Amino acid sequence: MNDRTANLPTAPRDADPRNVLLAIEKVTFRHGARVAIEDVEIAIGEDELFGLLGPNGSGKSTLLSLCAGLQRPASGGFRYRGVALTSPDRRWRRELSVVFQRPSLDERLTIWENLGLHAQIHALPGSWRERARELLQLGALLERRDEAVSTLSGGMKRKVDLARALLSNPRLLLLDEPTSGLDERSYRAFWEYLRSWRTATRAEAPITVIVATHRSDEAEQCDRLAILDRGRVITVSRPSTLKSRVAPDRIVLRAAKPNELAEALAPLALPHSVIDGALHVECDDGQRWLPQVVEVAAPCGIRAIEVRSATLGDVFVALTGHALEATLGDETAGANGGRA
Amino acid sequence: MTQLEGVQPEVMPTTTPQRTLAEEWGMLCALWRRDLLRLRKEPSRWLGLVLQPIVFWLMLGFGFGSSISLPGTTDGHYLHFFFPGALVMLVLFTSIFATMSVIEDRQSGFLQAVLCAPGSRASMIGGKLLGVVSVTLIQVMLFLIGAPFAGVELASVNWLSLFGAIVLLSSGLTAANFAIAWRLNSTQAYHALMSIALLPLWVMSGALFPPRAGWLHTAMLANPLAHGTAAIRLSLAPETTTLTPLGLGASFLWLGVFGAVAFVFALRATRRS
Known part of the structure; x- marks a missing residue:
């Protein structure tokens, strides 16, 4: 347990x-002497889409592999x-994918052939073929069912893999960064596919999903989230509740010397921090504040400017003091603590 | 802890012995079938594994010819002596090649998904063994076309014993290779380890030269490949007892012990992860 994490404020949790x-009851796991997961306690509800949000090395995948046995x-x-x-537990393994x-x-x-092998591995009845056809139909993959997986695009492979996981009719689906490496279109197609299938099967057998991700946009579609950092749960809450804890808008400025920019903005009394070489200014209305920020910052030489809504990545920075995209251990990516 | 206050009355679904059996059988058959499907997809790769021992057999057989004294053989020709050794080479190479996929499967996630399925790890290993043994038997049958040219009298071959020895040797080697492959992260490391460990075992198995007195004989007794070579040699030509360290029954016993121990090692390897 490192001192930095130990000193973090305990964030309130949703009921x-x-x-x-x-x-998940007070689960701790060690990789040798290093604590990978520490005292994790989470309750996941039926039919919930639950997210584990954290940077690489925060323990998300380890927690999922523990859940999977x-x-x-x-x-x-x-x-x-x-x-x-x-x-x-064999009975447990029947329920999850x-x-x-x-x-x-x-x-x-x-x-x-892949779906057939997994149907056999799960000892599914002959009706698996009908289910497989439905799954492939929904994913627009039915016409390509006799093609080798190696000939498919990355996005299609992910959809086939999801079909493989859904074939055994699981009650709990664990997704470990399922869209990493996918382009925006494939990412959306993957989630649309899962959403459609869950909607179609909800009345018959609701599927609870736990997804581990380091993407803010992926985490935002979850019903609830656990924010993980260095193997600990920082908080468990709804995305909207989490976002309500930070200012709704961000003005992000890129300049050669972001710390000088931060000093220049001090008279505006807006909270700000330098993350990955960019100055993030927090405000309640980005469009309203933009002219004043530009006026004050212009003499410092702005290279780029962006106005956007707060993301869960911003919430993560506020809670942990470092960026969500950073790999733990890479301290250079963290905020420099230059808050006004 | 208050988290379980809202737990639903529904409890974990019950299980039946029939369902458990179906899951074990399903796991076994699926992994068995997978190796056969892959054989169908890549016949050239597997054919290469048959051709390699044939090339070795012909090169060494004609190369040495009758220049080496081989007491106990009918005509002393090396082509005849080396035939069982080349057969063991085929079994060995097929096992090494097929278990290399274990490393790829662990990295790609295929085996992770298998481990999350209800079936046991013993069935997973069993399925892999059945797959490799089946592929090996198909290749052996192709290889045996050359048996008459090796002086093998087909009428005197103990076929049951021959295929029994091949099944036992292939299972034991595959289980041992599976245990090694499970612990490694790279196919290069696996290949290097196989070259260091298994090729010398094959050289010392009685495949290339008959057993000698002294430490070489002791080393052969401890070498499972030597018992595989012996069992195959004696099945092909029962009169060649002077060319094997032990008789047929003892060789089978050792092969059985080797297979059982290797299977336990493979099981322990998969349980560690």
């Missing part, structure tokens, strides 16, 4: 959901529908 599907916690445990899980960072597909085989 836990009424219908708890999975309870691929590793065992050093202490603490899990409850599913109130029943304590023993690892490895995992989409890993890299697709769990055999690239040399066709889409249909």
